[in-house]
């Protein structure tokens with residue numbers, strides 16, 4: 001496995017052969033866990049043998065708000081490289097900030113408000129501008145044919161797909177299933193911030209989502225009340241919920257009040273703080289009849 005730090009070195013490694021195939025790509029911010037490794041294995045399976053799989057490791061300052069955890073975001077580069085090698089990655093692209101942002105980034109990708117200023121975007125202003133801008137730069141550096149994004153960050157996946165479609169980027173975006181611990185907690189680099197007590201409490205987030213999804217599937221259609229109940233359940237356990245929201249999977253729009261097949265598949269998304277740690281999760285629901 002090759003580790004490269006610069007865009008010219010990456011281009012040299014990937015695109016120097018006459019008929020070099022477009023690589024498969026998994027962008028990450030490092031501090032890898034089984035969820036990331038599953039994305040790398042999915043990337044490996046999506047392209048034939050001999051086609052390189054590239055993972056990037058870059059903690060992107062542009063997507064962190066001023067009060068967020070950029071400085072304390074865990075950096076575990078050596079271990080990440082060992083894990084990536086074991087998962088079948090061929091090239092790690094690990095630029096420093098000066099390589100990816102050699103000058104202030106004044107040209108930015110502005111995703112549409114309806115998709116990017118709601119939910120995560122409402123609580124993390126500028127987050128998806130930062131994500132889209134770095135993902136586009138990484139795509140330009142790697143020039144992948146396929147890129148894999150986890151469903152754990154469902155809104156990010158939808159925003160990136162929208163960008164790819166609107167900018168006609170020649171990249172097929174694949175979605176990776178959310179990896180979960182045995183007790184249901186979605187794997188996340190931020191789980192590492194949790195104390196033992198908080199870690200024991202953390203599965204309550206997915207439990208709240210499951211309860212809401214089960215109520216909808218059992219026929220309840222008072223969606224706003226269900227969202228409020230889920231938030232209240234988290235509040236009463238000591239969480240500070242930002243949102244619990246039932247939305248259309250296609251565009252994160254509100255489902256019709258009575259629900260219906262025309263909404264297509266739904267998704268219930270949540271973000272909540274447990275102590276100092278903000279966790280997000282979501283569950284997909286089939287279309288309602």
Ligand code: PAF
Nearest residue numbers: 027028029060131134153
């Ligand atoms: O999901 C992430 O880890 C990041 O948002 C990404 C896609 C690597 C962009 O920095």
